[in-house]
Amino acid sequence: MEIKATINGDEIVKNINPNKRLVDFLRDDMNLKSVKEGCSEGECGACTVLLDKKAVTSCTLFAGQIDGCEITTVEGLEKTGELELIMKSFSKNGAIQCGFCTPGMIMSAKALFYKNSNPSKDEIIKAIEGNLCRCTGYNKIVKSIEEVRDGIEHE
Amino acid sequence: MNKSIFTAPKSLDELKTALSKKTHNTYIVAGGTDLAVGMNKNKIYDFSLIDITKIKELKKIEYKDDLIEIGSCVRMVDLEDNEIINKYVPSLSKAASCIGSTQIRNLATIGGNIANAAQCADTVAVLFAFDAEVEIINSIGEIRKELVYDVIQGIGQTTLKDDEVIIKVIVKGQEANEYSSFSKIGARKTVTISKINACIKLALNDNKITDSRVYIGSIGVKAVRSLLIENALNNKVFNEELKEKILELGSKQVLDSIPKRKSKDYKKIAVKGILDDIFCDIEKRRNLDE
Ligand SMILES: Cc1cc2nc3c(=O)[nH]c(=O)nc-3n(C[C@H](O)[C@H](O)[C@H](O)COP(=O)(O)OP(=O)(O)OC[C@H]3O[C@@H](n4cnc5c(N)ncnc54)[C@H](O)[C@@H]3O)c2cc1C
Ligand code: FES
Ligand code: FES
Numbered sequence: 001m002e003i004k005a006t007i008n009g010d011e012i013v014k015n016i017n018p019n020k021r022l023v024d025f026l027r028d029d030m031n032l033k034s035v036k037e038g039c040s041e042g043e044c045g046a047c048t049v050l051l052d053k054k055a056v057t058s059c060t061l062f063a064g065q066i067d068g069c070e071i072t073t074v075e076g077l078e079k080t081g082e083l084e085l086i087m088k089s090f091s092k093n094g095a096i097q098c099g100f101c102t103p104g105m106i107m108s109a110k111a112l113f114y115k116n117s118n119p120s121k122d123e124i125i126k127a128i129e130g131n132l133c134r135c136t137g138y139n140k141i142v143k144s145i146e147e148v149r150d151g152i153e154h155e
Numbered sequence: 156m157n158k159s160i161f162t163a164p165k166s167l168d169e170l171k172t173a174l175s176k177k178t179h180n181t182y183i184v185a186g187g188t189d190l191a192v193g194m195n196k197n198k199i200y201d202f203s204l205i206d207i208t209k210i211k212e213l214k215k216i217e218y219k220d221d222l223i224e225i226g227s228c229v230r231m232v233d234l235e236d237n238e239i240i241n242k243y244v245p246s247l248s249k250a251a252s253c254i255g256s257t258q259i260r261n262l263a264t265i266g267g268n269i270a271n272a273a274q275c276a277d278t279v280a281v282l283f284a285f286d287a288e289v290e291i292i293n294s295i296g297e298i299r300k301e302l303v304y305d306v307i308q309g310i311g312q313t314t315l316k317d318d319e320v321i322i323k324v325i326v327k328g329q330e331a332n333e334y335s336s337f338s339k340i341g342a343r344k345t346v347t348i349s350k351i352n353a354c355i356k357l358a359l360n361d362n363k364i365t366d367s368r369v370y371i372g373s374i375g376v377k378a379v380r381s382l383l384i385e386n387a388l389n390n391k392v393f394n395e396e397l398k399e400k401i402l403e404l405g406s407k408q409v410l411d412s413i414p415k416r417k418s419k420d421y422k423k424i425a426v427k428g429i430l431d432d433i434f435c436d437i438e439k440r441r442n443l444d445e
Binding site: 001017018019021040041042045048051054055056057059060061062064065067068108111126127129130131 | 159161163184186187188191192195196200202203204206208209232255256257258259261262
């Protein structure tokens with residue numbers, strides 16, 4: 001099936017297997033390896049991407065469903081230069097240990113910022129409730145997102 | 156091997172055509188949160204899909220002649236934020252807001268929650284309490300209506316035929332003297348298929364309860380209506396003393412419904428927590444109205 005979609009700002013027209021899960025399409029066909037597959041059940045959030053600016057788990061929908069939609073992954077934030085500030089904040093605060101959850105966390109935070117440029121701590125916590133991290137204990141991640149919100153820059 | 160086909164109709168007319176070509180291994184997909192996970196888990200790769208989420212009509216919430224019509228592809232996030240739902244079916248907003256995580260609520264639809272017919276589907280307990288109906292279309296364009304309660308037959312079982320799709324959920328909103336709330340308890344803080352949930356709807360005249368509907372989910376193949384609790388509520392004064400009595404009856408209802416299940420020991424206690432929560436929420440809403 002041919003789909004038309006905007007992926008990380010680029011319009012693509014591509015013949016794809018629509019019955020693949022979105023996570024498989026993004027990783028295998030689009031080579032967007034920031035998208036991680038953890039639980040495969042919608043529980044861990046490692047595969048989170050933005051679908052029309054909203055956070056979704058890419059293991060819980062089919063690739064064909066994105067026809068006509070806009071998808072953003074961490075690679076997209078890298079392209080626009082937004083990733084740098086976020087990564088510095090995460091690194092500086094010790095919010096990245098094994099790093100497996102990080103892309104999903106970043107995309108959930110980005111979705112929140114689209115909706116609300118000045119979220120409270122509680123709103124940040126709620127936005128990442130579907131993202132599991134087995135290393136950091138979350139506080140450092142929340143703090144990093146608060147600093148991104150406040151535009152605090154780290155060297 | 157069958158050829159995999161993916162169709163995304165844009166109108167009910169196109170849906171009708173797609174349904175008329177549906178084979179036994181063609182699935183309807185809305186949010187995908189149950190289906191995509193299930194197919195992957197069961198290692199099923201050879202199938203066709205009809206994606207109904209591109210049909211604009213199915214994404215609307217409308218207030219029509221005292222009735223609220225919710226398109227089957229309305230997502231949990233929409234139910235959570237919608238003014239009409241917040242005002243007339245607040246327990247449905249609450250149930251939607253308790254589902255999964257942000258990522259899941261951005262995809263999961265009300266139609267999918269009904270059609271999937273999980274024992275503890277959260278919006279379903281509310282739809283039962285409101286006597287909600289669904290409108291169903293088939294491959295020749297015929298439309299039929301059925302109570303959500305009757306559509307769901309058992310765990311994963313519905314009256315939906317192979318060529319049928321739920322297009323709308325129709326709910327009569329609560330009146331100014333009516334209150335409703337929902338609560339649940341699950342294994343993990345937020346991301347969970349609730350282990351037990353409940354919805355209560357009350358009509359009050361001053362402080363007296365004139366009518367009630369009580370459904371408890373996850374203590375039967377589908378949410379169970381508790382006449383035991385309803386009888387204890389009707390014609391009583393809504394107060395703390397009544398609440399205490401209802402919590403005890405909640406435990407009794409659990410034991411009556413699942414006398415042999417191991418989970419009864421946990422659920423007979425958990426049910427008190429959720430009923431307490433519901434009472435407090437209704438109390439809070441009443442105070443706001445005064
Ligand atoms: C991580 C996670 C957490 C979850 N947490 C909860 C929770 O807390 N509470 C809860 O209740 N559920 C929960 N769920 C289950 C699921 O998200 C809901 O049941 C959801 O509402 C399903 O909707 P969907 O649109 O994603 O359905 P889909 O997966 O698209 O479809 C589900 C089933 O219904 C059929 N179907 C869908 N729409 C229609 C229609 N209009 N007419 C006929 N058939 C149709 C499909 O063919 C399929 O069999 C969770 C799921 C996940 C993955
Ligand atoms: S891999 Fe998708 S949520 Fe875990
Ligand atoms: S850093 Fe390891 S899972 Fe979060």
